[in-house]
Amino acid sequence: MIFTVAIDGPAAAGKGTISKAVAAHFGFAHLDTGLLYRAVGAKVLAGADPVAAAKALDPVDLENDSLRTPQVAEAASEVAVIPDVRAALVAFQKTFARRDGGAVLDGRDIGTVICPDAEVKLFVTASAECRAERRWQELRGRGMAVELENVIADVKARDERDSSRATAPLVAAADAVVIDTSDLSIDQAVAEAVAVISDKMK
Secondary structure (H helix, E strand, O other): OOOEEEEEOOOOOOHHHHHHHHHHHHOOEEEEHHHHHHHHHHHHHOOOOHHHHHHOOOHHHHHOHHHHOHHHHHHHHHHOOOHHHHHHHHHHHHHHHOOOOOEEEEEOOHHHHHOOOOOEEEEEEOOHHHHHHHHHHHHHHOOOOOOHHHHHHHHHHHHHHHHHOOOOOOOOOOOOEEEEOOOOOHHHHHHHHHHHHHHHHO
């Protein structure tokens, strides 16, 4: 069965958590496309050329724990605006999306650019303050000393960069179902996503 679920949204809205849960629920394969850009960003921080790094990306590169640091996230957002980097990673994502057995992809431009024909499109969002608070708690949980004000500023700057870039800006697809997680528990948000997908599968 070919069935693609495209899940987009800004940083720390909960799309990764929802995507993993949805994939597990339906037995679909899952790809966090942001990790592709983080893996390229990490290689660039190590001195690689961004386009060469994107073209040589290997699935093993996505299993690196260091991809979750703020520095790598910043580098990922910077390489993501390079058209040749995006082009190199698009083919990887499109192939994954149409694999047999169903696939869930989460990122910034899945429903608009990568999989415009996806059977289901979700746009997961939340207020910038709510998302920054979640990211701050996550970073503190990893032992990082960061100020909440700085995380809020970082989230807003990233939103601006992701939304205003010329190539594949962050925007909800016209036919996407929007899920605002600001006031939802994880279980409530997942249940909402599962209900939308189940309805489409009938």
